[in-house]
Amino acid sequence: MLEMLIPAFIVGGLICVIGQLMMDLTKASLTPAHVLVTYVTGGVILGALGLYKPLVELGGAGATIPLSGFGYVLAKGAIEGVEENGFLGVFGGTEAAAVGIGVAVLFGYLVAVVFNPKG
Amino acid sequence: MVNKNLRPPTLNVTPEEYKKMTAQISPRPTLIKNVVLAFLIGGLICSIGQIFINFYIIYGGLPKLAASTAGTATLIVIGATLTGIGIYDDIVKVGGAGAIIPVTGFANSMVSPALEYKKEGYVFGIGAKLFSIAGPVLVYGISSSIFVGLIYYLLDLLR
8 A cells, every 4th residue: 555655755845846946936916827738738748748647656646646647647648539530539638638627627527616715 | 005114123124124125035936936836845745646546546447548547537526525515725825836736726716716606606607617617628629629729630631
């Protein structure tokens, strides 16, 4: 059960530190939304270049849980889609990320319906 | 509005000097504190994800990739629920990027505005606001992945 726990902590922590530095060392106009967009796009680019896979092998959840891991899954899905289905496979990223997107939409909706804003 | 004669009684500096001093001293400790907290909270959330993944491999018999997907999904549900009961926003205040960047933070970025604008109705309130941050993330993430797929397809043709 404790396998990969320390690598996940260190890799995940360091990936978040980069985001914190982006937010603290730049203008206040860099909102969490900008950071998340940067991370998902960065994950796609690093995934396409084959640079994110070693990070996943090294850090496990430390690399897949940050949003850059979502980008990596999207890029991986597109590449594998082309290998399997040719041209239509270029849209395979969404297919690979379907579980994450679907769960986020459904549970995001359910929670927003069930709960009420604080205060 | 500020009365320049009003100085802290024990400080022998002008307000300008005081401002300069605080500017010199305060940012660094804040930055270091933020970075350490981002590391700890981000690392902790990823470790919890890893525990779920290990659990799904050992007790669920899932292959590694499916277990990783299931672990991500689990953290999304946890992030959404903690936002619903009003805890996750406090975690973000402490952990900063360490709480924003993991998928729990992505779930928070969906639920938080949806709850805030709930009174605007199920379509323009919850339905639309779920995507005020997730929308841009999906637009840029999915579009760039399609772009990657196209490049890969063209390179494949040239081979």
